[in-house]
Amino acid sequence: MNLLISKWGNSLAVRIPAEYLRHVGLSEGDQVEASLTVDGGITLRAAKWDRRAFAEEIAHKRDAMPMTEPVIDELRRGAR
Incomplete structure (x- = not known):
């Protein structure tokens, strides 16, 4: 099937026929x-x-973050 590329705001878009979407189980808002x-x-x-996979990615990113002094401790020291 040939589909047409159309302008959509500042982007370009392709409309996917509803029959195709139903066949693969996709609907509006799906990624x-x-x-x-x-x-x-x-x-x-x-x-x-x-x-x-999402939980593993978050854990990996958390482990990669440097551990520093809590911000509240810095604020308390500055207030004294």
């Missing part, structure tokens, strides 16, 4: 992952939220 293929194509896939 998709876009990737480029080696032959110059664009692939869209439903972006499934993985709770475990």
